[in-house]
Amino acid sequence: MDKPSSSSNTLATLAYASYLLSTFLPFVWFAGLIIAYYNRSSAEGILVSHYQFIIRTFWISLLFLMIGALLSYVMIGFLIIALTIIWMVVRCVKGLLALNKNQPIENPTSWLFG
Template identity: 45%
Template sequence: MKDPIPPLPSTSQSSNPNPSTSNAQIIYILYLVSLVVGVTGIVGVIMAYVYRDTAPDWLRSHYRFQIRTFWIGLLYVVSGMLLSVVLVGFLLLLFWLIWLILRCVKGLQQLERREPISDVETWLWPK
């Protein structure tokens, strides 16, 4: 007798040789929009955590980079806010603004070329 329920499609990394990069693109854009709106960065990091496990290695590097961007950026913002009492924090917040834009632009460029992030562990921006 034939099985009435077909098997579920495999979610292994090799099953999709041409994965969509739209989720990673959306996360970079959410990070950039967070400069104006604020909360979209939280949505972006949650998305990165959700999608990273099913992505191929090169795309997983983008999700890891995005997760690190959120947490390192949060550290910069909190430090900048605390140090703004002594005016040094404003420089740190300006650095964070430029840093976030550069990381997102570099990430989007490498994503467009379907390349992994060259240096996921960096605290600055990829080469």
């Protein structure tokens, strides 16, 4: 696989890190999405799959967080929100590990963990 430049690799790492940081500071979540969308068109090699994975992680998380928020009135929503946060953290850690090994995400369109 092509080895990404260190600046491109750093931007993808920042996108993952912003998602992880968003578990404590929710507004940081959007920074990762902006980084991924902005750099997706110029990405090469393994970074294409990582940016696609980052973007899908955002939209799937948003969907389930909204469902969890709506269902929080019947108490099951809190469980959905907690599971969504755990799911997002696992995806980000898996993405960071693959990025550090200069490996692409095998299935970036997967709803699970790639």
